[in-house]
Amino acid sequence: MSAAGVPEETKIVVEYPGELESSDGILTALVRRLAGELRFDSLELDEGEGPLGGRITLWFRYGAKRIFHVSVVRKTGRTLVELGGLDPGDVLRAIASCRTHFDRLLGIEPEQVRSFESSLRP
Amino acid sequence: MTGLRPLWAVHTKPRAEKKLARFLHSLRIGHYLPTSPRRHVYGGRQARTNWSPLFPGYVFVLQEEIDRTLLFRSGAVVRFIPVPNPEELYQDLQSLWLTLSAKPAAIQETLYQPGVPVEVTSGPLKGVQGELIRTKQGGKRLLICVHLLGTAVTVDIDAARVRRR
Numbered sequence: 001m002s003a004a005g006v007p008e009e010t011k012i013v014v015e016y017p018g019e020l021e022s023s024d025g026i027l028t029a030l031v032r033r034l035a036g037e038l039r040f041d042s043l044e045l046d047e048g049e050g051p052l053g054g055r056i057t058l059w060f061r062y063g064a065k066r067i068f069h070v071s072v073v074r075k076t077g078r079t080l081v082e083l084g085g086l087d088p089g090d091v092l093r094a095i096a097s098c099r100t101h102f103d104r105l106l107g108i109e110p111e112q113v114r115s116f117e118s119s120l121r122p
Numbered sequence: 123m124t125g126l127r128p129l130w131a132v133h134t135k136p137r138a139e140k141k142l143a144r145f146l147h148s149l150r151i152g153h154y155l156p157t158s159p160r161r162h163v164y165g166g167r168q169a170r171t172n173w174s175p176l177f178p179g180y181v182f183v184l185q186e187e188i189d190r191t192l193l194f195r196s197g198a199v200v201r202f203i204p205v206p207n208p209e210e211l212y213q214d215l216q217s218l219w220l221t222l223s224a225k226p227a228a229i230q231e232t233l234y235q236p237g238v239p240v241e242v243t244s245g246p247l248k249g250v251q252g253e254l255i256r257t258k259q260g261g262k263r264l265l266i267c268v269h270l271l272g273t274a275v276t277v278d279i280d281a282a283r284v285r286r287r
Contacts, residue, residue: 025248035270042276043268045247047163056246072246 010091011084014099018106020079026072027058030101034060037093038068038085060085068094079106127208128154128182128215138198139175145196152184156218161262161282163244169282182215239287240266242279251287252277 020026031043040060048054060068068085083098085091103113134142139155146153157173164170182205193199205211235254242250252268255276264281267274 023246024244025246027246028242028249031247031250032270035273035275040275041273042278043247044278045245045280047245047280058246 009084009086010088010095011082012095014081014083014102016079016081016102016106016108017077018079019077020072020074020106023056023072023074026105027056027070030070030098031058033097033101034068034094037097038090040067070098127212128184128205129186129208130183130188131203131205132181132183132193133200133203134179134181134198135200136179139178139181142181142193142196142198145193145198146181146183149192151188154182154184154215156215161280163280163282169280176218182211240264240284241287242283243285245280245283247277247279247283250277257281 027045034040038060040062042061044059044061044066046057046059048056055071055073057069057071059066065086067087068091069083071080071082073080073082079102081098081102083091083095085094102108103110132142143153143155156176158176159171160174161169161171188202190202193202236256238254240252240254242248250268252266255265255267257264258278262281264279264284266277266279266284268277269275
């Protein structure tokens, strides 16, 4: 909880070296996957308009609360995926699902993830 | 629309309505081509508004004496159809014109009545199917109901990304 009484978000930003060719259908399978893990009753798709497509944000809402969001930002030669939400337990499970989804989408193999994580260990 | 009556419905070649309208304009022949704005998003880029003919394939000519041979030279005409009841068609077109003048998105809204099955055809949620609940922001956004794992979820999405199934 922040000083102003607003609950703080659990949030991560994952940077992928590849660039998405098209945004068509990139979140369709993810919504189905997260339907089993998050309790939401509405989705709000916000597509920032810009010459390069800008930022795509999908908000997962339960009642009036935005409980989780996935943002995809297309940069030249890389893709940033921002994942965050309110309840840490639910959010960490959703983040794991999202990472698996975007890894597959952007051609990252599980072996590459394992070798990267082992390289971080002292 | 002025007080002139549509006397000919000119059947045009596909996607040649505006070409014929420009040709008629250059010859100073009275005509009427009702259009409505449609928002399109091209490849995830900025949305653009196109003015599409309301009755694809038809342009209404408002004068009786026309040189048909000259109009065929435009390369856009298929045939000329005389209007049997110009008064009736004039009333219909005038009420349509008044509706469009008052609210440009009116026609698009009537295409999307609540309960209509719809499909997301482009964008990040491409392939999602559901039913329309209602339109928002004068038809620019749609609220659709999608069934996921036995539960109903509402999706708020740009109308340009959605079409009827």
